[in-house]
Amino acid sequence: MLRAKRQMLLGGILLVVGWLVLFLIVLEVIPSSIWLNMLMYSATVVGFILGMVGAMTQVRINIHKHRQERQYDEYDEYDEYDQ
16 A cells, blocks of 8 residues: 555656656756756656556555455445345
């Protein structure tokens, strides 16, 4: 669980840094170079992918945990419809 949250946090940081540097390039605060543009684009894409993988992992963990808890429940919410 901690690994998924760490992935989402790292992905978010990469996204924000990539967007911030690209925004500063557009405002001409930072001089534009092809290598910096490619590096920041890569950081943005990797951050997005890493964040999405972390989010999907967190959802999978929560579904698995919920199914395990529900397996041991004595009351099933669909029991009342079986009558």
